[in-house]
Amino acid sequence: MDIGRRGFLKLGGAGAAYALLPGAAAAPATGRPIIDVHMHAYPATMQLPAPVTNPISGFKSPIRTGADHLAACIAEMKKHNVVKGVVSGGDGDRLQAAIDWHNRDPDRFVAGAGIRGSDDTPLPPIDVLRKAFADGRLKVLGEVTSQYAGLSLSDPKFDPYLALAEAFDVPVALHTGTMPAGTSFDPCCTSARARFGNPELVEEALNRHPKLRLNIMHGGWPYLDDTIAMLMLYPNVNIDTGAIDWLLPRPAFHAYLRTFVDSGFSKRIMFGSDHMYWPDAIGLAIEGIESAAFLTEAQKQDILHDNAVRFYKL
Structure with missing residues (x-):
């Protein structure tokens, strides 16, 4: 999820969908190896909004720069045995930030190219991505935040990039679902609209690019039925639980997750x-999975590790 290039868009607030009981505890370390397929990098010298206060836990972080953020993420990953992370660039240089994380710890991080396609954040030259995929510096196309530009992945402007992903067998990770409250009023994202988060809008792109591997980020929330329809028809599509596993109230997230599991998509x-x-x-997100009593241990293992190994070919 992108929260704006020109400042911090508040998550939560009166009537907002994103909320959790205050003081929610992070998951204790279980020893289970975990892969996080939805991480974000920021340029090392970037000044982060202050204070960086977690809207759910209330924890006020001392983090002030992108370099601080990287060090803190590595510490959290080690604490919770997150052995691999797929990371895309955040504000600023959306390509180099993720590459820098990979260079810092190449065994831990897989770098992705965050792209949008708006006037504010235009698509990078196709040759830049071709070279980065060819030499292995980038191994994922995403997070693609086309929704923030008021576009769907099926817009023809993305076709050369999807064709490139097919050619290099690079998976695509697409922001879907909704966005933080007030996104369309932020100067960076005035074209953003909720309707472009519906996963069904990627269908034409999938048919034009049948070899594409697509991760529907945020599980397509709240478009449950439409996301299930895409999973049913397109076996090259997976989903991830990013954001909804810690920002949604636990009962709402578990009900949403359980429907996918009960529908046979674990x-x-x-x-x-x-x-x-x-x-x-x-840690809060891990607890969202570990606390789901309806999941078997095998299903938790799949969701927290094994499915990512298969999909991302790690």
């Missing part, structure tokens, strides 16, 4: 934190 769900500016959200 092998197509991948864990993601989407921690944004808050590294402690990694």
Whole structure:
């Protein structure tokens, strides 16, 4: 999830969908290896909004720069045995920030190209991505935040990029669902609209690019039926649990997750934190999965690790 390039968009507030009981505890370390497929990097010198206070836990972080953020994320990953993270660039240089994380710890991080396609954040030159995929510096196309530009992935402007992903067998990770409250009023995102988060809008792109591997981020929330329809028809589609596993109230998240599991898609769900500016959200997100009493241990293993190994070919 993107929370704006020109400042911090508040999460929550009166009537907001994103809320959890105050003081929610992060998951204790279980020893289970975990893969987080939805992480965010920021340029090392970038000044983060202050104070960086987690809207759920209330924890006020001392983090002030992108470099601080990286160090804190690595510490949280080690604490919770997160052995691999798929990371896309955040504000600023959306390509180099993720590459820098990979260079810092190449065994831990897989770098993705965050792209949008708006006037504010235009698509990078296709040759830049081709070279980065060819030499292995980037291994994921995403997070693609086309919704923030008022576009769907099926817009023809993305076709050259999806064709490139097919050619290099690079998975695509797409922001879907909704956005933080007030996004369309932020100067960076005046074209953003909720309707472009519906996963059904990617269908034409999938048919034009049948070899594409697509991760529907945020599990398509709140478009449950439409997301299930995409999973049913397109076996090359997976979902991740980013943001909804710690920002939604637990009962709402568990009800949403359980419907996917009961519908037979437990092998197509991948864990993601989407921690944004808050590294402690990694533990909160893990707890969202570990506390789901309806999941078997095998299903937790799939969601927290094994499904990502298969989908991302790790």
